[in-house]
Each structure stands twice: as structure tokens, then as C-alpha cells.
Amino acid sequence: MDxxxxxxxxxYKSFMSDRYDPEQGRYRELADQGQSPTTMIIACCDSRAAPExxxxxxxxxxxxxRNVANLxxxxxxxxxxxxxxxxxEFAVAALEISNIVVMGHGRCGxxxxxxxxxxxxxAQGDFIGKWMAMLAPVADEVSKYTLLTNKERQTxxxxxxxxxxxNNLRTFPYVKRLEDEGKLAIHGAWFDISTGELWVMNDEGDFYRPDV
Amino acid sequence: MDxxxxxxxxxYKSFMSDRYDPEQGRYRELADQGQSPTTMIIACCDSRAAPExxxxxxxxxxxxxRNVANLxxxxxxxxxxxxxxxxxEFAVAALEISNIVVMGHGRCGxxxxxxxxxxxxxAQGDFIGKWMAMLAPVADEVSKYTLLTNKERQTxxxxxxxxxxxNNLRTFPYVKRLEDEGKLAIHGAWFDISTGELWVMNDEGDFYRPDV
Amino acid sequence: MDxxxxxxxxxYKSFMSDRYDPEQGRYRELADQGQSPTTMIIACCDSRAAPExxxxxxxxxxxxxRNVANLxxxxxxxxxxxxxxxxxEFAVAALEISNIVVMGHGRCGxxxxxxxxxxxxxAQGDFIGKWMAMLAPVADEVSKYTLLTNKERQTxxxxxxxxxxxNNLRTFPYVKRLEDEGKLAIHGAWFDISTGELWVMNDEGDFYRPDV
Amino acid sequence: MDxxxxxxxxxYKSFMSDRYDPEQGRYRELADQGQSPTTMIIACCDSRAAPExxxxxxxxxxxxxRNVANLxxxxxxxxxxxxxxxxxEFAVAALEISNIVVMGHGRCGxxxxxxxxxxxxxAQGDFIGKWMAMLAPVADEVSKYTLLTNKERQTxxxxxxxxxxxNNLRTFPYVKRLEDEGKLAIHGAWFDISTGELWVMNDEGDFYRPDV
Structure with missing residues (x-):
């Protein structure tokens, strides 16, 4: 190991002078009282799409x-x-967060x-194929959409x-119950690395660019 | 859904003006040419310890x-x-990264x-117990270290x-081989939320504060 | 008739004072010498998407x-x-235009x-059904794309x-020949009524927002 | 394709700053609520006579x-x-417009x-001859009017x-019925590219210059 x-x-040095020092009180408070984030983000490992x-x-x-492809x-x-x-489970049961955002991004490997x-x-790997197989029914379906260009199919x-x-999140009984009770909201978002555009999902499942 | x-x-609005606009060329290049990060970070979901x-x-x-407790x-x-x-697998086989950093932090839930x-x-949950059971042999062992205070035991x-x-990373054959060939370095780091201190691991497994 | x-x-009165009077020379020249536009636009009748x-x-x-749905x-x-x-035929053979733009738009009736x-x-009409039947093979195909929301399917x-x-334009022998000779370029464009965004098509058939 | x-x-850039931005609310409303134009214009493709x-x-x-010669x-x-x-059919049956204007113009190719x-x-084309043949009985008749100059004959x-x-519009049963019921009015107009003059048609079929 080098x-x-x-x-x-x-x-890290930049972080200490630019972020930690001005926010030192906040960090100490967060250490003493524990975290209490309101929001969980489920995002991709991709180096170009850090949620923070x-x-x-x-x-x-x-x-x-963060996992591969925010599944x-x-x-x-x-x-x-x-x-x-x-x-x-940790976010919902222990932290009692009130929002979950599933965030994808363009050009996802x-x-x-x-x-x-x-x-x-x-292709011959041990894990990626198995992991992405979770999406296989959807990927198989979209591979039949022959009118799409390759780029459109990816998007x-x-x-x-x-x-x-x-949909899968809602198979967790406590997620479903809290959402039904109005205590937890579930959101979708998609980030376009190239243009910086953020698209969010509405109740119909459509993505649109919110006013900011 | 609200x-x-x-x-x-x-x-996001702040990001666009403060980060994306000045780095627009970089984002477009990253979109067009794909990502090629040199480093993978395995970190905790904790809201107080974002690696970026x-x-x-x-x-x-x-x-x-990012998963619970960076396991x-x-x-x-x-x-x-x-x-x-x-x-x-994705980081090593597809992205050919040259560093993996396992990064923990203080007061980890x-x-x-x-x-x-x-x-x-x-305690009665479906997943957290099972997930942390991966660490059970180590946790059981440290619970016998009766001379430690609770805080020391946690740290x-x-x-x-x-x-x-x-150690578990090194059970992946390609990780082991690339490390042996000097093409991949594995590191450990631990961040103290309260003080902002960063501790890194040396070859003996000891943690120390690097000069910055 | 009223x-x-x-x-x-x-x-019309506004046109005369705001447009015709300042451009009177241009209109007279166009009347005397005939029109010589460089570009043909094939657009929809929709009141919200006038190409000019x-x-x-x-x-x-x-x-x-302009016809229904720019077919x-x-x-x-x-x-x-x-x-x-x-x-x-008139645009290509008589006017010898050098660009044809097929321009669609969002929320097309x-x-x-x-x-x-x-x-x-x-549904019971005499002509719309027949006219849009030109697109039936494509519409039938996309109706099988069950993962799309209604809005996505429309777009x-x-x-x-x-x-x-x-593709149909290229079945006109003179269009095909002139395009092959580099004398005629064919373009696609799509206008989003809601946001004012213009998307144009690249060689792969993908739509993107050009820098303006 | 270039x-x-x-x-x-x-x-388009000028449109966005000069037209879309000031009328953004109107465009969004039109997108959300659909179009409801009161008037259909049937005009020529000519680049010098855009109705808008x-x-x-x-x-x-x-x-x-818009088609060739507003037929x-x-x-x-x-x-x-x-x-x-x-x-x-779309204008009358789906949009329920209350005016149809057939608009011609001078020096029509x-x-x-x-x-x-x-x-x-x-002359040897595949489509223009056939298309204009719709007007052949009228054109044949006017070609016998030997006292007219060429320019007068064109006008x-x-x-x-x-x-x-x-007259052909009135062969559409629903057009005829709605006109008879006073729910749809049909108008004629002719635009002189050279002078900018607009002439409109009265009930006798005569063209005159309205006061504006």
C-alpha cells in the first residue's frame, strides 16, 4: 500500500479551511446530538452525480x-x-426521515x-450482471422498443x-404505511450530467424541469 | 406524493450558479467522454460524512x-x-480505478x-440486524474488551x-491480484465528525493524523 | 357571412405600421423579383407553433x-x-431550396x-383518422411501449x-439525389409549447437542445 | 445532414427574448389547457405571405x-x-372554430x-400539376378572357x-350546417405583397379594402 x-x-485541507471551520458549531452539534436528516437520497455511485x-x-x-444505478x-x-x-430501514425506522428521493442520472454505466x-x-463478471438483473424485466421490455434510438433507449x-x-420502495410495509399516512413522501429525480438540468417526477411518473 | x-x-439552484456554471466545460467533457475517476470511496450513508x-x-x-457503516x-x-x-467490480473491472478508500467515521449509528x-x-427490523451481522464476529470480540469505555468500544x-x-476486499481475486501487481492501492480513513479530524491507516493498520 | x-x-393595422412600413423596400423587392427562400418548413397547423x-x-x-401533425x-x-x-415538389424543383425542416411540437392534437x-x-370523422393512419404503423408500435407514461408516449x-x-421525404427521388449531392439538407425540430424549448435532431435521430 | x-x-434566440419571455404565462396556459383558436386560416406556403x-x-x-395556392x-x-x-375537419369538429378565412395573395407561383x-x-413534375388541376376548370375559363392582360388574369x-x-368548403356537410346555423363564418382575403394592401371579400364575392 502506498x-x-x-x-x-x-x-481535506481545503475542506477544513473552507467548510469545517465556518461550520464548526454545526459539526459539533451534529456530533453531540446525532444526525436528524429529513431526507434520504438513493443515488448512483457515479463520480459525476454526487447528491450533496x-x-x-x-x-x-x-x-x-449510493449503489450502482440507484436500484x-x-x-x-x-x-x-x-x-x-x-x-x-435505518432511514425510515431509526431516523424517521420524511422524504425519500430516488435520483438517477444520464449516461449511467x-x-x-x-x-x-x-x-x-x-459481461463475464460475478456481480454487476446479477445486480442489474434486478432491472432485467424492464430492460428486456425496453429493448423491444425498436423505434427508440440507442440514446433514447438509455434515457x-x-x-x-x-x-x-x-414501486419497489412501496413493497416495504413501513414505507407504504407511512406514505399512506402522509408522513413520508417519495420522489424521483434525474440529473443530466451534460447540461446540468435537473428533472423531477410528478404523480403521473412524468419527469419535468421544476422552476428554480 | 407532495x-x-x-x-x-x-x-440545486445554488449548485447551478456556484458550481455547474464555472465548471460547465468539465461537466460536458465528463458527459461526452465518460467518467474516469482514479479513486473509489466506500463510505457510510451518514448525513454528516459525505466524502465529496x-x-x-x-x-x-x-x-x-455508500451503505450503512461502510461494510x-x-x-x-x-x-x-x-x-x-x-x-x-464496476470500479475495478470497468473503471480501472487505482485507489480504494474505506472510510468510516465517529458516532456511526x-x-x-x-x-x-x-x-x-x-432490533426487530428485517434488514439492519442482518446487515450488521456481517460484523458480528468482530463486534462479539470487542464486546469482551471490558476495560474499554463504551465510547472507546464504539471507536x-x-x-x-x-x-x-x-481484509474482505482482498478476498476479491481481481482486487488481490491488482494490489499485488502494484496497480491498485487500498486505504483506510476515519473521520471525526465532532472535531473534523481525519485519521488515515498505515500498513500496520494503525490510524494516525497525516500532515496537511 | 358576417x-x-x-x-x-x-x-393587420399593427402589421402595417410595425412590420410593413419599415420593411416596405423588402416587400417590393420580393414582389418584383419573386420569392427565393432557402428553407422549407413542414409544420403543424397548431395555433401555438407558428414557424415564422x-x-x-x-x-x-x-x-x-402546414398540415395536421406535420406529416x-x-x-x-x-x-x-x-x-x-x-x-x-414546388420547394425543391421550382424554388431550389437548400434546407427542409420537419418541425413537430409538444401536445399535438x-x-x-x-x-x-x-x-x-x-373518431367518426371522414378525414382525420385517414390522415393520421399514415402514422398508424408507428403509433401501433409505440402503443406497445407499456412502460411509457401517457405523456411520454405522446412525446x-x-x-x-x-x-x-x-424517412418518407427521402423516398422522393429528387430529394434523395439532392441530399446525396450535398445540395439539400434535411433537419428535424421539436418545439415545446410549455417551456419554449427548441430541440433539434442530430444525425443519429436524437433530439437535443442546441446552444443559442 | 449538416x-x-x-x-x-x-x-429562435430572438423569439425567446422578444416573444416567449414576455408571453411565458400565455404559452404555459396554452400548453396546459390546450389550444382554443377562434379562427382557421387557409393560406399559401409562399414565404412572403405568412398569416401570423x-x-x-x-x-x-x-x-x-398552408398548402400551395391555398386550395x-x-x-x-x-x-x-x-x-x-x-x-x-380538425378545426371544425375538434376545435369548434367560428371563422374560416381563405387567404390568397398576389404573384402566387x-x-x-x-x-x-x-x-x-x-411541367413534368409528379404533383404540382395534379394539385393545381383542382383549379383547372376555373383556369381554363379565365384563359379565354382575352381582354385581360397577363397580370390581370393572374390576379x-x-x-x-x-x-x-x-364554394368547395361548403360541400363539407358540417361546414354548411354550422354556417347555416350562424355558428361558423367563412371569409375571403387577398394580400398584395408589393403594396401591403389587404383586400377582403363581401357577401357578393367582391373584394374591397376595409377601413383599418
Whole structure:
């Protein structure tokens, strides 16, 4: 193992002077009293779509799960180790957050892999194929949409995937119950890396650009 | 579903003027050419410990997996849907990153749950207990360290957990091989929310505060 | 028949003072020398999407065909009275224009009718159903895209229809030959009435927002 | 295909700042509530005679059909694809417009072709001859009016054509019925490109210059 990457230490130094020092009181308070974020974001690991950056979030504001392609599985209490489900449970039951945002983004490598499961460097892999298989029924369906260009198909699957994850979220009994009681709101969002545009989802599942 | 949270739209507006506009060329380049981050960070969902914030990372720099307590399971190619393993495979095989940093933090709720599996709001939950059980051998061991105060025990388990995750990372054959070939470096880091201190791990597994 | 509508006369009066008088020389020149527009626009009759308005076009700049849903039929020299084909022939053979733009728009009533041919006030009509039947193979196909919301399906058919019209344009032998010779360029565009956004089509058939 | 024409993008940019921005509320309302124009204009494709320009029309005011020489065929419910008839049906049956204006103009190239069907670049064409043949009985008749100069003959055919189209409009049963019921008014207009003069038709079919 080499030394700790210098660019990370440089970044940390900037953080300390630019962010931590001015917000020192906030960090201490958050340490003493524990976190109480109102919002959980389920986002992708992609290096170009960090939720804290896109939403200018300060410390303590967002509980952030990130996996490949921001997928949510259905509720499967089978005793297995479900990291995404564990994070959802923690956010809802322990933190009592009031919003969950499933946030996708353009040019997602995971979605691309779902559309071409037999191509690319991950075709023979052990995990990506299995992970994205969660989306296989949707990906198979969209692969039949022959009038779409490749780019349109990718974008549509990114959106279908967000709607699919939101449907899956509602298979968690406590999520469903709290949403029905008006105590938890579920949202969808899609970020366009190229243009910086943010699209959010309405009740019909359509994406639109909100006024900001 | 209510409207999209206003504070997120406000944050997005700030992002557009403060970050996206000055870095527009960078975002477009990242969209056109794809991401090529050099570093993967495996971090916790905790709202107080966002890696991009702590390392002042710009777009495209970090591929970031976040789950509860920044755990890495062992290599289990059993056909199941392993989100964390899928992200590791994607980072190593598709993105060919050269650094993996497992980053923990102080006052971690997941670690606290691992130390008291029969207490708290998640004791009867479906997923958190199972997820943190990955750390049960280590947690059971540290619970016998009767000379530690509760706070020391929590901090020690946060650190043991980072070392445990790093050991588990090395059960992935391609991670092990690339590390042996000097093409991939694995690091540990721990962030103290209260003081803003960053501690990093050396080759012996010891944590120290680097000069910055 | 009542008198000529007063609001049209009011509008004409404004035109004379605001547009004709300042451009009088241009109008006289256009009358004396004939029109020589460089561009043909094939657009919809919709009252919300006038091409001269959207492109701020002056007199003599655009030869504009408008029919319901901006459709182009295939080349059918069967002796029938094909108004759209006549306009294309006039633009290409007599005016020797160098650009054809097929321009669609959001919330198109004709496209809506194509998606629901058995509903609405036109279901029993004599002509709309037949006219939109030109798009039936595409509309039937997109009606199978069950993952799309109604709004997405409408937007996608608006775009598919533009691509379909462009393909049909290329069945006109002189259009094809001139395009191959680099003397005629064919473009697609889509206008969003709600936001004012203009999207144009690239060589892959994808729509994007150009920098303006 | 080359890039999208720059002059169109420039025009669009002007539209956005000069027209869309001040009328943004109107555009959004028109998008949300649908169009409800009171008037249909049947005009020529000619680049010098755009109805929205001549009548200073705002968004949502005019449903505009444009074909070569603003012709209306007779009612022919033969199952063929009649674009002009489809637009009329859409305007009357779906939009319930209350005015139809057939608008011709001076120096019309289509009318010129009708007067000299064996000359000019379109003589051997596939569609223009057939299209203008709709006007052949009228054109043949006017060609016998040997006392007219060529310029007078052109102008007279432009006017005869408007009257002919209006007669043909009345062969559509629903047009006739609504006109008889006083719910739909039919108008004729003729625009002189050279002088900017607008002439409108009275009940006797005479054209006169209205006071404005």
C-alpha cells in the first residue's frame, strides 16, 4: 500500500479551511446530538452525480445511499444481507426521515450494462450482471422498443428504473404505511450530467424541469 | 406524493450558479467522454460524512459507494444480488480505478447497532440486524474488551470494521491480484465528525493524523 | 357571412405600421423579383407553433407547409392530388431550396388522435383518422411501449413521427439525389409549447437542445 | 445532414427574448389547457405571405393550414388521405372554430403554374400539376378572357380561386350546417405583397379594402 493519496489530503485541507471551520458549531452539534436528516437520497455511485454537490447540501441534511444505478430491490425479508434494504430501514425506522428521493442520472454505466448484458468488460463478471438483473424485466421490455434510438433507449431505461425503484420502495410495509399516512413522501429525480438540468417526477411518473 | 422538496430545489439552484456554471466545460467533457475517476470511496450513508465534502471533490473524481457503516462483504459469487460487490467490480473491472478508500467515521449509528443488536428501534427490523451481522464476529470480540469505555468500544469497532472491510476486499481475486501487481492501492480513513479530524491507516493498520 | 373579423383587421393595422412600413423596400423587392427562400418548413397547423414566430422569420425567408401533425407521405406518383407532395415538389424543383425542416411540437392534437383513433370527437370523422393512419404503423408500435407514461408516449410519437416524415421525404427521388449531392439538407425540430424549448435532431435521430 | 441552420437558431434566440419571455404565462396556459383558436386560416406556403405576420397574431389565435395556392378540395370521403380536408375537419369538429378565412395573395407561383400548365420547371413534375388541376376548370375559363392582360388574369385567378375554395368548403356537410346555423363564418382575403394592401371579400364575392 502506498501512502494516502495526496489529492485527497489536499482536498481535506481545503475542506477544513473552507467548510469545517465556518461550520464548526454545526459539526459539533451534529456530533453531540446525532444526525436528524429529513431526507434520504438513493443515488448512483457515479463520480459525476454526487447528491450533496447537486443539492448543495450541508452536513446533517441528507442520508445518502449510493449503489450502482440507484436500484431498490423489492422487500425480501429472507435473512440475506441486503445493504440497500438495510439503509432504507435505518432511514425510515431509526431516523424517521420524511422524504425519500430516488435520483438517477444520464449516461449511467449500470443502465448501459443492463441494456447490453452480454457486452463490455463486465459481461463475464460475478456481480454487476446479477445486480442489474434486478432491472432485467424492464430492460428486456425496453429493448423491444425498436423505434427508440440507442440514446433514447438509455434515457428511457434510466427513467423507467427510477419508477421501478419507487414501486419497489412501496413493497416495504413501513414505507407504504407511512406514505399512506402522509408522513413520508417519495420522489424521483434525474440529473443530466451534460447540461446540468435537473428533472423531477410528478404523480403521473412524468419527469419535468421544476422552476428554480 | 407532495411536491419536490423546496430546500433541494434551492440547493440545486445554488449548485447551478456556484458550481455547474464555472465548471460547465468539465461537466460536458465528463458527459461526452465518460467518467474516469482514479479513486473509489466506500463510505457510510451518514448525513454528516459525505466524502465529496470532506475531500472537496470535484465532478468525476470519486466513484462513491455508500451503505450503512461502510461494510464490504467477502467475495461470494453465489448468484445473489450483492450491491456492494457489484460496485467494487464496476470500479475495478470497468473503471480501472487505482485507489480504494474505506472510510468510516465517529458516532456511526450502524456500528452502535452492531454493539447492541437487541436494543434500539431496529432490533426487530428485517434488514439492519442482518446487515450488521456481517460484523458480528468482530463486534462479539470487542464486546469482551471490558476495560474499554463504551465510547472507546464504539471507536474501536469503527476502526476494526474498516480493517475488516479491507481484509474482505482482498478476498476479491481481481482486487488481490491488482494490489499485488502494484496497480491498485487500498486505504483506510476515519473521520471525526465532532472535531473534523481525519485519521488515515498505515500498513500496520494503525490510524494516525497525516500532515496537511 | 358576417363582416371580416375585427381582431384580424386590428392585427393587420399593427402589421402595417410595425412590420410593413419599415420593411416596405423588402416587400417590393420580393414582389418584383419573386420569392427565393432557402428553407422549407413542414409544420403543424397548431395555433401555438407558428414557424415564422418561433424562428422570428422575415418576409421571403421560409416556404411553409402546414398540415395536421406535420406529416410527409411517401412518394406516391399515382395521379392523386397530394397537397403535401406538391408543396415539396414546388420547394425543391421550382424554388431550389437548400434546407427542409420537419418541425413537430409538444401536445399535438393530431398525434393524440393517432394514439387513440377510436376516441374523441374525430373518431367518426371522414378525414382525420385517414390522415393520421399514415402514422398508424408507428403509433401501433409505440402503443406497445407499456412502460411509457401517457405523456411520454405522446412525446415519443411526436419524435418518431418527425423521423418517419424525414424517412418518407427521402423516398422522393429528387430529394434523395439532392441530399446525396450535398445540395439539400434535411433537419428535424421539436418545439415545446410549455417551456419554449427548441430541440433539434442530430444525425443519429436524437433530439437535443442546441446552444443559442 | 449538416448542422441545424444558424439563421434559424438566431431567429429562435430572438423569439425567446422578444416573444416567449414576455408571453411565458400565455404559452404555459396554452400548453396546459390546450389550444382554443377562434379562427382557421387557409393560406399559401409562399414565404412572403405568412398569416401570423400579416395579422400580427399571438400564440393560440389561429389554426393555420398552408398548402400551395391555398386550395380547398371538394368533400371527397373516399378513404384517401386528404390533408387539407383533415385539417378542416380538425378545426371544425375538434376545435369548434367560428371563422374560416381563405387567404390568397398576389404573384402566387401556384396560380401562375395553373395558368401555364405546360411551361416552367414543374411541367413534368409528379404533383404540382395534379394539385393545381383542382383549379383547372376555373383556369381554363379565365384563359379565354382575352381582354385581360397577363397580370390581370393572374390576379383574377387568384380571386376566383379564393371563391372556388369557399364554394368547395361548403360541400363539407358540417361546414354548411354550422354556417347555416350562424355558428361558423367563412371569409375571403387577398394580400398584395408589393403594396401591403389587404383586400377582403363581401357577401357578393367582391373584394374591397376595409377601413383599418
Amino acid at each position: 501512502g494516502f493519496p495526496a489529492f485527497l489530503l489536499d482536498g 454537490t447537486i443539492f448543495s447540501a450541508g452536513p446533517g441534511e441528507m442520508f445518502v445511499l 431498490v430491490p423489492t422487500f425480501q425479508p429472507d435473512g440475506g444481507q441486503h445493504g440497500t434494504s438495510a439503509a432504507i 449500470g443502465i448501459k450494462a443492463a441494456l447490453a448484458p452480454d457486452a463490455g468488460p463486465l 428511457m431505461l434510466e427513467r423507467f428504473s427510477i419508477r421501478n425503484s419507487i | 411536491g419536490f422538496p423546496a430546500f433541494l430545489l434551492d440547493g 465534502t470532506i475531500f472537496s471533490a470535484g465532478p468525476g473524481e470519486m466513484f462513491v459507494l 464490504v462483504p467477502t467475495f461470494q459469487p453465489d448468484g445473489g444480488q450483492h450491491g456492494t460487490s457489484a460496485a467494487i 450502524g456500528i452502535k447497532a452492531a454493539l447492541a443488536p437487541d436494543a434500539g428501534p431496529l 474501536m469497532l469503527e476502526r476494526f470494521s474498516i480493517r475488516n472491510s479491507i | 363582416g371580416f373579423p375585427a381582431f384580424l383587421l386590428d392585427g 414566430t418561433i424562428f422570428s422569420a422575415g418576409p421571403g425567408e421560409m416556404f411553409v407547409l 410527409v407521405p411517401t412518394f406516391q406518383p399515382d395521379g392523386g392530388q397530394h397537397g403535401t407532395s406538391a408543396a415539396i 393530431g398525434i393524440k388522435a393517432a394514439l387513440a383513433p377510436d376516441a374523441g370527437p374525430l 415519443m410519437l411526436e419524435r418518431f413521427s418527425i423521423r418517419n416524415s424525414i | 448542422g441545424f441552420p444558424a439563421f434559424l437558431l438566431d431567429g 405576420t400579416i395579422f400580427s397574431a399571438g400564440p393560440g389565435e389561429m389554426f393555420v393550414l 380547398v378540395p371538394t368533400f371527397q370521403p373516399d378513404g384517401g388521405q386528404h390533408g387539407t380536408s383533415a385539417a378542416i 401556384g396560380i401562375k403554374a395553373a395558368l401555364a400548365p405546360d411551361a416552367g420547371p414543374l 383574377m385567378l387568384e380571386r376566383f380561386s379564393i371563391r372556388n375554395s369557399i
